[in-house]
Amino acid sequence: MTVKILIANRGEIAVRIARSISEMGFKPLGIYTPVDKNSLHRKFVYEDVEVSSYLSIDEIIEAAIELGADAIHPGYGFLSENSVFARKVIDKGIVWIGPRPEAIERAGDKIGLKETAIKLGLPTLPYQLVKDPSDIIEFARVHGYPVLIKAAGGGGGIGMRIVFNRGEAEEKARLAQEEAERAFGDKRIYVEPYLGHAKHIEVQILGDGERVIHMYERECSIQFRYQKLVEEAPSPSITGSERDEVTRIAVELMKAIGYDNAGTVEFLFDTKNRRFYVMEVNTRLQVEHPVTELVTGVDIVKKQIKIAFEGVLDIGQEDIVLRGHAIEARVMAVNPISLTPVSGYITRYREPSGPGIRVDSGVAEGSYIPADYNPLISKIVAFGSTREEAVSRLLRALNEYVIDGIQTNIYFLKSIIQSPEFIKATYTTEFVSNNMDVLAKKVEQELSIQALATAVASVFQPDFNKLLKGKIIREKPTETRVEAIKRRAWTYWTLTRSRLRRK
Structure with missing residues (x-):
């Protein structure tokens, strides 16, 4: 019988997972919401069912049962790190493609994770659970400003606030708490020192509950409002011995948790004292997993599926080679x-x-x-x-x-x-x-050049008409047409500038 796997997600990650499922000879199934009725990811599954929300646990499980799914892959975001969802999936006799609910709970609680790291003697920043804004002020009195408020029940930049002085403590604590409760149903927040000039390094992990291996590290320091923009693997910022250290710490931590399936240990790297600090664990597939796949040659989604169905990691550390x-x-x-x-x-x-x-x-x-x-x-x-x-x-x-x-x-x-x-x-x-002002100015310059190119092209009407294959614009163009004109005008301007330079 063909194995059927429901992808409880949307967009690019649903497409990416569906491709690996198909390559394994299995059938990808899907879900979609009314707003996604015409979305691309629907074309990559054999069958799908409409749900009201990608956060509706009961509807998604009902969809899996209706479609005859043998397993559910949550992708990233939405319910991917929700232990209640994972437990309900398993209780229905459906294979959960992710870590066990217990592992999600142990690794997903940032405060619990810090305590585990401390017991193991692994480096992590000092922290204080915040029950009242005075806790932030007292913590800063010892460790100095600025300090960083974080949500205990989840990541992704949600609930994070930098506090620069005692006057900001009350308002930012309230905002962080409200945001954390909305996103995670958990209003616990804590505070730790804010590291300026730090790098964000993370280690990709695969485990089966007994064995844990790493797939080396990624650097994710290019961020805006705590959301990553550019990631690379391996990190160009650390030495070989530092790479050995951070991967060792990650493996030791995940072994202590008894982690199974794919996951990521995230670190802050203090560039001044060259030290790593355990930050959090993401108990799911990361958005940036492709860079690790390319430098190791390992399809992480396929490994997730094999571990979930077979319960055993079929590769060893010696099989992971950077290239x-x-x-x-x-x-x-x-x-x-x-x-x-x-x-x-x-x-x-x-x-x-x-x-x-x-x-x-x-x-x-x-x-x-x-x-x-x-x-x-x-x-x-x-x-x-x-x-x-x-x-x-x-x-x-x-x-x-x-x-x-x-x-x-x-x-x-x-x-x-x-x-x-x-x-x-x-x-x-x-x-x-x-560098927001500098980066934005460069963007504005490029946009201005495009506008200038359009103006130049309009002056040289005969040549520009040839470029547009003799078509003359006699009425106000649509937005699409304007963009097409800009693109062609840019080509024309580039050629014109090149001829002027030769003269």
Whole structure:
């Protein structure tokens, strides 16, 4: 009998998981909400069922039963780290493709995780559970400002607030608590020292409850409002001995938890004293997992499925070998300067390709990007034999990418990877926030050049008409047409500038 696996997710990750399921000879099944009725991920499954929400546990389980699913893969986000969902799935006799509910609870509670790390003698930052704003003030009296408030029941930047002085403690504690309760149903918050000029390093783990191996590390320090924008593997910022240290710590921690399936241990790396601190564990597939797949040659989704069905990890640490370098850039539907989410239809779409380029996408021409969910359009992943080659390929891919009809952060991503800090790998988690004006100015310049190119093209009307294959615009063009004109005008302007330079 063919194994059927329900993907309890949407967008690019649902497409990506469906592909691995199909390659294994199994049948991917899906769900969708009314707003996703015409979404691309529906085309990659054999059957699917409409649900009211990707957070509706009972509806999703009913859909799995209706479709005859043997297993459920939660993807990332939504219910992927929800132990109640995992337990209910298992109670219905359906295979849960993820860690055991007990492991989710042990690893997902940040305070409990800190206590485990302390007992093992592993490095972690000091903390204080916050029951009252006075706890923050007292903690800062000992450790100094700024301090960072975090949610105990979940991550993803939700519930995080930096407190710079005692006057901010009460308001930011209230906001963090309210946000944490809305997102996780858990209003517990805690405070720890805020590390400026730190790097965000994470280690990919695979385990079966007894054995745990690592797939080396990723660097995820390019962030905006605690959301990652660019990730790379391996980290260009640490030495070989530091790599050995951080992977050892990650494996030791996950062994103590008895972790099974795929997971990630996240660290803060203090660049001043060259020390790692255990930050949290993500008990799911990470958004940035493709960079690890490219440098190790291991399909993490397939390993998740095999561990879930067989209960045994079929590879050892000796099978994981690093090769080359990979960088991922998250392309999102956002304002290109402020990075605030936007919604709308994609009227023209062409993905980059060529040597060393992988695109994990959940959209196509005509797709609607709703305001209801994360604005992620796709992930461009560039692989090269060296970091320099990977950076070059990523820039080339971003230049090739065509997305019309909706605003994106493509220009912003280009300004990041062309910055001296990125090229030298000296960037930290504060890089984007500290350089927002500089990065935004570069984006504005590129947008201005496009507008100028259009104006220049209109002056040289005869040549421009030839470029447009003799078509003359006699009425106000649509937004799609304007974007097409800008693109062609840019080509024309580039050629004109090149001829002027030769003269």
